[in-house]
Amino acid sequence: MPTITLQVNDNVYEKFQWLLSHFHKDEIDKFDYISDENVQELKNISNDYKSGKQDEFVEYKL
Numbered sequence: 001m002p003t004i005t006l007q008v009n010d011n012v013y014e015k016f017q018w019l020l021s022h023f024h025k026d027e028i029d030k031f032d033y034i035s036d037e038n039v040q041e042l043k044n045i046s047n048d049y050k051s052g053k054q055d056e057f058v059e060y061k062l
Helices: 013-021 036-050
Strands: none
16 A cells, blocks of 8 residues: 655644545555654655665665
């Protein structure tokens, strides 16, 4: 199952949860909150990749 990470503005967070609640529980494994610290870590990794530090990454194409 693919994983999608979204950054949702606080103003729409409850509405987004409401939307997800209308899917069957088998369609969504789990809904986790990611902290600002984790978001920053992911941004740093992305920036490293974009700036050419790609030797530490492995790319898989489907």
